[in-house]
Amino acid sequence: MASNDAHETVIGLECHVELSTATKMFCGCPNEFGAPPNTHVCEVCLGHPGSLPVPNRKAVEYAIRIGLALGCEIAPRSLFHRKNYFYPDMPKNYQISQYDLPLCVGGHLDVEVDGRTRRIGITRVHLEEDTGKTVHPGTTGRIAEAEYALEDYNRAGVPLVEIVSEPDVRSAEEARAYLTELRATLLALGVSDVRMEEGSLRCDANVSVRSRGAAELGTKVEIKNMNSIRSVERALLFEEERQRRALAEGTPLVQETRHWDEDAGRTLPLRSKEYAFDYRYFPEPDIPPLEPDPAWIEEIRASLPELPAERRARFAEAFDLPPAQVRVLAGSTEWADFFEEAVRLGADPRAAANWMTQDLAGLLNQHRVELSGSKVTPAHLADLVRLVGEGTISSAGGKAALEEAFAKGASVEQIVEERGLRQVSDVAALGAIVDEVLAENPGPAEQFRSGKEGVIGFLVGQVMRRSGGAANPKLAQDLLRERLLTGG
Amino acid sequence: MGDPREPCDLPAHEIAARLASGEGSAGQVVESSLARIEAVDGRVRSFLAVTAEQARQRAAEVDRRRVAGETLSAVAGIPLALKDVLATRGIPTTCGSQILRGYVPPYDCTAWARLQAAGSVLVGKTNCDEFAMGSSTENSSFHPTHNPWDLDAVPGGSSGGSAAAVASGQAVWALGTDTGGSVRQPAALCGVVGMKPTYGLVSRYGLIAFASSLDHVGTFTRTVRDAATLLSAIGGHDPRDATSLPGPPPDLAATLEEGVRGLRIGVLEEGFGEGVEPGVRDRIGEAVDRLAALGAEIGEATLPHAGYTLSAYYLIAPAEASSNLARYDGVRYGHRADDPRDVVDMMTRTRGEGFGDEVKRRIMIGTYALSAGYYDAYYGQAQKVRTLIIRDYEEAFGSFDLLLSPTSPTTAFRLGERTDDPMAMYLSDVFTIPANLAGVPAISVPCGVDERGLPVGLQLTGKVLDEATVLRAAHAFEQDLGWTTRPPLLEAAAG
Numbered sequence: 013m014a015s016n017d018a019h020e021t022v023i024g025l026e027c028h029v030e031l032s033t034a035t036k037m038f039c040g041c042p043n044e045f046g047a048p049p050n051t052h053v054c055e056v057c058l059g060h061p062g063s064l065p066v067p068n069r070k071a072v073e074y075a076i077r078i079g080l081a082l083g084c085e086i087a088p089r090s091l092f093h094r095k096n097y098f099y100p101d102m103p104k105n106y107q108i109s110q111y112d113l114p115l116c117v118g119g120h121l122d123v124e125v126d127g128r129t130r131r132i133g134i135t136r137v138h139l140e141e142d143t144g145k146t147v148h149p150g151t152t153g154r155i156a157e158a159e160y161a162l163e164d165y166n167r168a169g170v171p172l173v174e175i176v177s178e179p180d181v182r183s184a185e186e187a188r189a190y191l192t193e194l195r196a197t198l199l200a201l202g203v204s205d206v207r208m209e210e211g212s213l214r215c216d217a218n219v220s221v222r223s224r225g226a227a228e229l230g231t232k233v234e235i236k237n238m239n240s241i242r243s244v245e246r247a248l249l250f251e252e253e254r255q256r257r258a259l260a261e262g263t264p265l266v267q268e269t270r271h272w273d274e275d276a277g278r279t280l281p282l283r284s285k286e287y288a289f290d291y292r293y294f295p296e297p298d299i300p301p302l303e304p305d306p307a308w309i310e311e312i313r314a315s316l317p318e319l320p321a322e323r324r325a326r327f328a329e330a331f332d333l334p335p336a337q338v339r340v341l342a343g344s345t346e347w348a349d350f351f352e353e354a355v356r357l358g359a360d361p362r363a364a365a366n367w368m369t370q371d372l373a374g375l376l377n378q379h380r381v382e383l384s385g386s387k388v389t390p391a392h393l394a395d396l397v398r399l400v401g402e403g404t405i406s407s408a409g410g411k412a413a414l415e416e417a418f419a420k421g422a423s424v425e426q427i428v429e430e431r432g433l434r435q436v437s438d439v440a441a442l443g444a445i446v447d448e449v450l451a452e453n454p455g456p457a458e459q460f461r462s463g464k465e466g467v468i469g470f471l472v473g474q475v476m477r478r479s480g481g482a483a484n485p486k487l488a489q490d491l492l493r494e495r496l497l498t499g500g
Numbered sequence: 501m502g503d504p505r506e507p508c509d510l511p512a513h514e515i516a517a518r519l520a521s522g523e524g525s526a527g528q529v530v531e532s533s534l535a536r537i538e539a540v541d542g543r544v545r546s547f548l549a550v551t552a553e554q555a556r557q558r559a560a561e562v563d564r565r566r567v568a569g570e571t572l573s574a575v576a577g578i579p580l581a582l583k584d585v586l587a588t589r590g591i592p593t594t595c596g597s598q599i600l601r602g603y604v605p606p607y608d609c610t611a612w613a614r615l616q617a618a619g620s621v622l623v624g625k626t627n628c629d630e631f632a633m634g635s636s637t638e639n640s641s642f643h644p645t646h647n648p649w650d651l652d653a654v655p656g657g658s659s660g661g662s663a664a665a666v667a668s669g670q671a672v673w674a675l676g677t678d679t680g681g682s683v684r685q686p687a688a689l690c691g692v693v694g695m696k697p698t699y700g701l702v703s704r705y706g707l708i709a710f711a712s713s714l715d716h717v718g719t720f721t722r723t724v725r726d727a728a729t730l731l732s733a734i735g736g737h738d739p740r741d742a743t744s745l746p747g748p749p750p751d752l753a754a755t756l757e758e759g760v761r762g763l764r765i766g767v768l769e770e771g772f773g774e775g776v777e778p779g780v781r782d783r784i785g786e787a788v789d790r791l792a793a794l795g796a797e798i799g800e801a802t803l804p805h806a807g808y809t810l811s812a813y814y815l816i817a818p819a820e821a822s823s824n825l826a827r828y829d830g831v832r833y834g835h836r837a838d839d840p841r842d843v844v845d846m847m848t849r850t851r852g853e854g855f856g857d858e859v860k861r862r863i864m865i866g867t868y869a870l871s872a873g874y875y876d877a878y879y880g881q882a883q884k885v886r887t888l889i890i891r892d893y894e895e896a897f898g899s900f901d902l903l904l905s906p907t908s909p910t911t912a913f914r915l916g917e918r919t920d921d922p923m924a925m926y927l928s929d930v931f932t933i934p935a936n937l938a939g940v941p942a943i944s945v946p947c948g949v950d951e952r953g954l955p956v957g958l959q960l961t962g963k964v965l966d967e968a969t970v971l972r973a974a975h976a977f978e979q980d981l982g983w984t985t986r987p988p989l990l991e992a993a994a995g
């Protein structure tokens with residue numbers, strides 16, 4: 013979307029993040045994705061009469077971690093409220109959430125777009141509980157068309173934080189950058205596995221378009237049902253375009269909630285009736301105000317890990333790497349720790365970065381595994397970089413060794429020995445091979461002598477083949493030239 | 501004729517002493533209680549469920565431990581009744597409502613779990629107004645309960661079944677719940693001791709919520725000493741209730757004998773105003789004289805905002821109830837409407853069929869009070885009144901150790917007399933509601949009967965967590981009064 017036109021797009025993002033606490037928000041049930049339906053439930057998360065919610069201290073801690081990482085103020089006193097509406101996946105027919113007194117307020121997240129840093133304001137971060145899941149067997153998913161519905165309450169009561177941004181995002185690309193950075197930050201904090209496809213990160217967006225520089229926002233549209241960062245970007249691009257066209261055509265826009273249809277690649281209005289709720293918020297009488305001890309907050313602050321933005325700055329400074337590599341390596345704790353450990357074990361940073369971002373990333377991608385799920389270790393990487401650097405193995409041999417390590421996990425030294433990847437750099441041994449090659453290829457040798465320099469490549473190739481790939485190609489060429497030019 | 505009293509007519513502390521000395525067994529005590537239920541409950545109708553077999557088994561277990569020489573707790577072997585809003589694992593718990601007919605909780609409320617662990621013997625679940633909403637037990641969707649002192653009169657409510665059961669010897673003691681007076685008012689109307697502790701002293705876990713910020717578990721006993729014992733057994737911090745106060749269970753019996761000499765007792769002027777029956781006024785006046793004679797310093801006190809308490813209560817309680825009762829939708833448990841068209845139809849008809857009129861009335865009031873645009877004018881304003889009442893108490897407790905009033909402006913009224921007049925019914929709780937709004941402890945202790953022979957209750961209210969003073973004064977009064985009159989129902993049975 014052109015940005016030099018008369019209109020600008022204003023986007024605010026609301027993200028729901030499932031916290032990876034051991035237990036649920038208000039009861040002791042395991043907080044675990046993928047268990048058989050209704051096996052992680054108790055009287056509390058099923059809303060049985062008389063049961064009471066007790067806030068999970070770990071979830072409060074995680075929410076404070078997020079708030080501190082985003083530069084928020086931690087409210088000395090915040091409240092849980094009840095958000096009342098009837099829905100069968102909500103056991104109590106109210107959701108315990110936070111309303112006018114959230115736990116964390118007023119932070120920001122810096123994101124990079126086109127090499128420029130943009131600061132996106134964070135309005136608030138608050139705690140709430142997740143709902144169960146409704147399944148409508150054999151239908152398109154709309155309750156009205158189903159014969160019956162099934163409820164799975166394993167997810168009911170899982171701790172959620174809602175992270176609400178200011179309407180500071182100006183493009184779909186910025187939204188993607190924001191979500192990517194938020195995701196990396198949450199991963200670094202260790203508070204969530206942030207898997208959009210499993211629903212542990214969910215995102216809604218408010219979008220409007222207004223005259224550039226206007227103080228008032230345009231007609232706001234809320235978009236729901238975006239299941240990946242990519243689909244957020246696509247939905248926003250579509251919606252931005254739709255609203256701009258409407259403005260250009262003079263068609264009035266209505267304030268509404270629209271649903272992103274991933275397959276059709278467009279947003280569609282939800283029947284407004286479905287969302288015409290009066291939630292009748294009131295303070296949750298079963299839970300006293302949250303008043304976290306300031307000493308505890310400072311303890312949490314002191315325990316914050318290095319955040320992705322800080323790490324990027326440090327990597328760029330300490331290792332002299334190009335920005336693209338810094339983004340990949342510093343983008344997650346997993347990659348950053350792996351890289352730094354390899355460097356600590358003696359690997360040259362630039363070489364290690366190349367191996368990781370090219371060959372290793374390619375292997376992971378090809379086999380669809382995470383770095384943590386592969387057999388490759390920082391020690392493998394350090395050995396690889398050292399052996400290639402010393403000339404003990406060729407870079408082709410290095411690739412082969414990496415693949416082998418990836419598949420089997422054996423040490424690089426062992427792989428090099430077993431597969432005979434060590435470069436033959438012994439002049440006598442290699443000289444013998446060179447002599448054989450020249451004897452068997454009198455034609456090309458003659459061509460070289462008569463000035464066709466290019467044929468040397470063919471001869472080096474022959475030496476490599478005969479040596480089973482173990483020859484040091486540089487040395488092979490030197491020996492070939494020496495013999496051919498001295499006429500030997 | 502000797503002592504007409506059966507074991508089930510004795511106060512708990514006497515039964516415990518007999519069991520400890522080997523004079524009789526828990527088995528005999530529970531049989532006496534079950535026999536009484538058999539004899540009178542056809543007329544009183546205290547119970548929604550009698551758990552005779554479990555009670556016998558538990559009593560036998562207590563006897564085994566007793567014979568083996570174990571020291572029994574103060575509640576072991578004593579027949580107990582529980583109001584049917586307290587969740588009991590494996591035993592139907594209905595809240596007096598059709599919407600929970602047949603519902604069997606998968607867990608125990610904390611109060612019962614603690615009593616059970618201490619050897620208490622549950623004889624049954626008692627009738628109440630539906631979801632504890634009412635002051636006469638006539639809102640039970642199953643049947644009304646009759647007052648043992650006059651079978652044509654109400655036992656009070658909402659915990660009328662528990663009060664009537666203790667008054668008629670069907671249980672030695674009982675638990676109820678008190679949201680606006682639902683323990684103290686029926687205790688007064690049935691001539692037993694009813695105690696509502698400080699909010700948070702007894703866990704609400706498993707108390708099926710009516711209005712969470714006002715709900716309390718309370719006790720029905722024959723004596724103040726028993727109230728101290730029972731409260732000590734169920735009180736103390738519970739990690740499952742976030743509003744439960746820290747600290748171990750209190751030992752409330754320790755200071756019971758310290759008397760009232762020097763205690764400053766403020767007599768609430770509101771307690772002698774319009775709508776208070778002469779019989780009630782007379783007994784309360786005599787009680788004041790008696791306390792003065794025992795050495796208490798009597799003065800006049802007032803809660804200036806007491807006049808607004810009913811209005812505030814009837815916004816806060818229904819508002820919370822409208823949310824608390826939203827879970828009864830037919831999806832997971834309880835009643836579900838037949839052949840629903842869709843989920844909205846299922847929820848709508850389930851609730852329409854399952855709830856009674858008073859419950860629906862309060863859900864509608866509460867929903868309205870919380871609605872966008874009305875919240876500040878209703879719920880918000882009511883919370884401000886609540887704050888004022890809390891301040892009224894703080895002010896009054898600056899001058900007094902205890903506040904005194906009637907528990908209820910009237911003695912037991914006729915069945916059906918107020919069922920068509922919600923306001924008249926609501927006025928039954930005018931003296932009890934303030935203590936719920938402020939969360940302070942209060943007791944109702946019998947102080948004689950009116951000219952029709954119906955019991956009158958004296959209410960003493962104390963400071964937050966000062967149950968000890970409330971109980972100590974009530975005990976001194978009770979000992980001095982020496983009131984031993986029994987309901988005519990029992991005298992007739994014995995005679």
Ligand SMILES: [Zn+2]
Binds near residue numbers: 036056169
């Ligand atoms: Zn649970």
